Amino acid sequence: MKNLFLLSTLMLFITLQACDKSDVNVLSVDLTEISIPEEGGNATFVITTDARMWQIDNPGSDWIKLSASSGELKTAMITVLVNTLTAAPRTDTLTITAGNAKPVYVVVSQAESEFLYTLSSSLNSITFKRSGNEVAFRLNTTAPEWNVSSSADWISFDKTTGTENESYITVSASPNEGIEKREAIITLSAEYAPAVEIEVTQNGEIYPNYNTSPQEPDNTGMTSTATQLASMINLGWNLGNSLEAPGGETTWGNPATTQALIDLVKQSGFNAIRIPAAWNSHLSNSATAKINPTWLARVKEVIQYAINNDMYVILNIHWDGGWLENNCTLAKQEENNAKQKAFWEQIATYLRNFDEHLLFAGANEPNVANATEMSVLNSYSQTFIDAVRSTGGKNTYRTLIIQGPSTDIEKTNQLMLMPVDNTPNRMMVEVHYYTPWNFCGMTEDASWGNMFYYWGEGFHSDSDPGRNATYGEETTVLTNFGLMKSKFVDKGIPVVLGEFSVLRRSALTGDALTNHLASRAYFFKYVTQQAKAHGLLPFYWDNGGRDNNGCALFNRSALSVFDQQALDALIEGAQ
Secondary structure (H helix, E strand, O other): OHHHHHHHHHHHHHHHHHHHHHOOOOEEEOOOEEEEOOOOEEEEEEEEEOOOOEEEEOOOOOOOEEOOOEEOOOEEEEEEEEOOOOOOOEEEEEEEEEOOOOOEEEEEEEOOOOOOOOEEEOOOEEEEOOOOOEEEEEEEEEEEEEEEEEOOOOEEEOOOEEEEEEEEEEEEEOOOOOOOOEEEEEEEEOOOOOOEEEEEEEOOOOOOOOOOOOEOOOOOOOOOOHHHHHHHOOOEEEOOOOOOOOOOOOOOOOOOOOHHHHHHHHHOOOOEEEEOOOOOOOEEEOOOOEEOHHHHHHHHHHHHHHHOOOOEEEEEOOOHHHOOOOOOOHHHHHHHHHHHHHHHHHHHHHOOOOOOOEEEEOOOOOOOOOHHHHHHHHHHHHHHHHHHHHOEHHHHOOOEEEEOHHHOHHHHHHHOOOOOOOOOOOEEEEEEEOOOHHHHOOOOOEOOEOOOOEOOOOOOOOOOHHHEOOOOOHHHHHHHHHHHHHHOHHHOOOEEEEEEOOOEOOOOOHHHHHHHHHHHHHHHHHHHHHHHHOOEEEEEOOOOOOOOOEOOOEEOOOOEEOOHHHHHHHHHHHO
16 A cells, blocks of 8 residues: 555656756857947847747947847747947847746847948049139048048148038149149048048149249339320231231241341331241140241341331230140140240240230130130130249239130120239230221122121212122211220229221222222221220231232331321321
């Protein structure tokens, strides 16, 4: 009986033990140690359990994020995410429980990081123009404060420090006046953030610096202002189709200029001469824009012919193949400014010792039709002024002449921008006058209009009315010259009427020729007279041509007056 009781008791204990074991839940985790890289990252572990529900007692650390902290699935994948950096190693423990299973512990650690914050730039390189310009870039950072600096003193910033989040920085480069490319590094920095470097390059000047011997300012013989000089110029003449001929002085049919020719011009009543000149076609080295010294000497010689006669001289860069005047465009702006600078540094240096009788003009008839092209032309004019002034000596005070857009009076009135000159009261403006073109320069009828042979009140033809001017007569002269007077002359800026002329239609015969020449002479007298009355300085355009459609006043070979009628009209108008 006793043995039966013991056996029953043993069986009950075994049964109870078996029941207790079946009530303990299963819980396992496949990964109990997780190491997160210093830059942050994520890792995944798998929870397996037979309990109805599992949960993770996530620590209080805000640097650990879990994809889920509880669930009812028997198998669950949990992602651990760390997206912040730490300055020191850190560790925390995830406690995972399920039913009455023994807890499982997952240790999450992250190595220390050199950086706590992010820092980035929208640009990793910048290429500046030779002439210098501005470039903006975007900076993004989570750091509380950032700084920007450069390895070069030719780079500057609109701001050098700021606070977190997005910032826009404008970086500027000064002109590179050397011929070598230069490089620099812009560095963005913030505490506990990786530094960011931006590579910077800037090409050197296309051509060498020709201002190699600048002088101290010298006002000897240079005391007259532009307005005072204008009062001394009575009537001017153009040495046309000579020194501006790209192939050489005589390639357009005129003989080489002599002292005797300039003497004749002075004796005929002119006290000023405009010398159109080509330079781009007279280079000893096109790669460096080096002007042939023989050509410089020849231009100087012709200038001296005029100075010997106490004449005032305007020297320019004329059509010259059209490199400047046909390219007032953004695409050509940098290249042409480089050439403009190189040419005028050489011209101004070589002719620096002439006194105020010599004036420089930066261009001829620059083709401009809108505000954008005007801004490009203004940069060419600014380069001209800066180049001349930089050579010093008498050039510090020399009067300089700036061309209006297309040297057209209406465009000049509407679009003209004036460059900056640090020498006060030493600038003039230049326009030309060939209105109406049907009368002044048209050589054949066109769909838009016919040639005019007769111009002005009292000079129209009754027998050939189809050739009478129908626009652009006396009233137009008064209107146009009035615009220049009010816009410039009245404000102390003299205006040079650098060219005006009318073709001599000598193919006409009889009364037609007589009437044409009479109206042509009247045009010269009236335009000259009204130019002077409005404060404009008249310079007659003479191309040396004595055939039909020429406009010569002189026979340059015979050294004699060719067109006395036209000459008399000009002289009378200038009185």
